[in-house]
Amino acid sequence: MKAIIYCDPESPIGRASVQTLEIIVPKEYAMITTSVPRRELHSGEYGMIVDTTTIGKKPGETGTVDSFLRTMTLDPQPEVVRVYNPTTCVLDILKVVSQYANKNNTSQGGE
Numbered sequence: 001m002k003a004i005i006y007c008d009p010e011s012p013i014g015r016a017s018v019q020t021l022e023i024i025v026p027k028e029y030a031m032i033t034t035s036v037p038r039r040e041l042h043s044g045e046y047g048m049i050v051d052t053t054t055i056g057k058k059p060g061e062t063g064t065v066d067s068f069l070r071t072m073t074l075d076p077q078p079e080v081v082r083v084y085n086p087t088t089c090v091l092d093i094l095k096v097v098s099q100y101a102n103k104n105n106t107s108q109g110g111e
Contacts, residue, residue: 001047001104002030003097004078006065008053009034013086017052020090029101036068047078048100054082055089 005021008014014034021032030050031040040046053063065080083092 002028002045003048003050003100004037004040004046005030005032005050005093005097006037006052007032007034008055008064011053011055013055013089014052017055017089017093021093024090024094025097030097038068038072041072041074041078047076047104048096049078049080050093050096051080051082052089052093054084055086057084059084 005017005025007018007021018032018034021030025032031037031046033040037046037049041049049065049069051063051065053065054061057063061082061084063082065082069077069080081096083089083096085092
């Protein structure tokens with residue numbers, strides 16, 4: 001399974017994150033998007049969503065991903081990882097996507 005990185009198209013940090021992440025995150029590990037990925041979520045190929053709409057909020061607060069997931073019926077429900085710190089957001093995203101990719105590669109009999 002792969003990850004989805006959802007970036008806020010209205011936020012300067014979100015737009016900058018898209019440009020940066022598209023360069024450094026391999027497409028085989030994650031899809032980077034600024035639109036609600038309904039079709040992808042229903043495909044069953046994606047098991048985790050990184051929500052960048054929480055950047056700058058207090059830890060524990062939810063973002064846009066939680067709002068749109070409440071309107072969808074998915075089985076299984078994807079894991080949501082929220083990033084909060086604007087100074088470390090790209091590093092935080094790389095870390096969780098890498099850990100998720102490694103976990104899934106190992107559990108699916110990968111190298």
